[in-house]
Amino acid sequence: MHQNHGIGYAEYNQCLHTRLQVEEDREKNHRESLQLIDQLQRQVHG
Numbered sequence: 001m002h003q004n005h006g007i008g009y010a011e012y013n014q015c016l017h018t019r020l021q022v023e024e025d026r027e028k029n030h031r032e033s034l035q036l037i038d039q040l041q042r043q044v045h046g
Contacts, residue, residue, distance in 0.1 A: 001022075005022050005025065
């Protein structure tokens with residue numbers, strides 16, 4: 001957690017605002033990863 005988001009689990013668990021920000025970042029990273037996978041698959045199978 002600390003390596004990816006710069007905070008420890010204790011801080012993540014205690015502060016709702018911080019937790020929501022981390023989850024927004026995770027969701028954004030997930031969407032970007034899915035887009036990258038989609039692009040790569042189109043290049044390979046295109």
